[in-house]
Amino acid sequence: LFTNWVHLTYNWGFPPEIEIEDWEDFRRAADNYHQVGSPVFAYIQSSNCVFEGSFKSKDWYARDPKGRKVHYYSGRYMVDWTHPEWIQHLKGLIAGAIERGADGIFFDNLWYGQLPSALMGAWVGGAGCYCERCQALYRAETGESIPCKILPERDEVADYIRWRAKRVTATLQTLADEVHRLKPDALISANDYDVTMRNSYLVYGLDVEALAKIQDVVMVENFALPRWD
Numbered sequence: 001l002f003t004n005w006v007h008l009t010y011n012w013g014f015p016p017e018i019e020i021e022d023w024e025d026f027r028r029a030a031d032n033y034h035q036v037g038s039p040v041f042a043y044i045q046s047s048n049c050v051f052e053g054s055f056k057s058k059d060w061y062a063r064d065p066k067g068r069k070v071h072y073y074s075g076r077y078m079v080d081w082t083h084p085e086w087i088q089h090l091k092g093l094i095a096g097a098i099e100r101g102a103d104g105i106f107f108d109n110l111w112y113g114q115l116p117s118a119l120m121g122a123w124v125g126g127a128g129c130y131c132e133r134c135q136a137l138y139r140a141e142t143g144e145s146i147p148c149k150i151l152p153e154r155d156e157v158a159d160y161i162r163w164r165a166k167r168v169t170a171t172l173q174t175l176a177d178e179v180h181r182l183k184p185d186a187l188i189s190a191n192d193y194d195v196t197m198r199n200s201y202l203v204y205g206l207d208v209e210a211l212a213k214i215q216d217v218v219m220v221e222n223f224a225l226p227r228w229d
Contacts, residue, residue: 005217006033007106010042010097013076015053023096030101041106041189042097046090046175048072048079048109060086062113062129065148070114070129080129081112081171081205082137091178098179104187104216105179111193112168112205116150118198123150128164128205138163152202161202168205169214176214189217197222 010026011019030040049055052075060083061069070078079086094105113129127150128134138146138160147157176188192208192215193200200206212218 004038005041005104006038007041007043008033010100010102011044011093013045013049015050015055017053018050023100026097026102027100034101039103040101041104041187042100042102043106043108044090044093044097046107046109046190047081047111048076050075051077058085059083060089061131063131063134064114065126065130067130078111078113078129080131080134081110082129082134082167087171087174090175094175094178095182098183098186102183102186104189105175106219107172107175107188107190109193110168110172110190110204110206110211112164115203123152123202126150127161127202150202161205164205165201165207165210169207169210172211172214187216188214189219190215192218192220194222195220 008026008029010023012022014022026042033040051069060079062078062080064070072078097105113134114126116123116125116127118124126148128146130146130148135146138144142159142163144156144159147154147160149157150161151157152161172190179186179188190211192206192211193204195206195208200208208218
């Protein structure tokens, strides 16, 4: 049995004081796989974190139009993908993973904030992040306010959805640049979630064509049959 690449979890969104012991497990596992000739992708959770320990004091959480944090799963919240401290946190994880033996970095869940839902042919809920910092950023760049209701047929909503997708791409490019600064030959991969089954551009902020230009390996997670018409 030969495996050409192995995905190992380096980070699953826990604060560093909890996860540090897992990082050493990653180092030992990477060494073992290298001994049998298999390079290693380090899995990094990119868009959410566990609301625990030192992460409880952070202000990098995405907000919905009413100012509430946005759930990912129970005990986890979505983060603001444009937040400088969150991006710096991810850069620190990248550096740690490479130092401990990663040959490539895999970024999971490239999602920006709240995810609108389809209901009886309409879209409900906000999209992205409505924190004061994101509101100011969008206003400074466009002169407009982030729309609270996602009605794609409206020009101002379409403009915002395009802006959100560009921010997702820009953040991934920033992270990829950091990977290559530290390890020029490292490979980049990511979870381009469910782009065959739903409108991932609208729901998650994924411009798969733009994102694919950054990735060496494009992975699509979905729950579909192999063929989807």
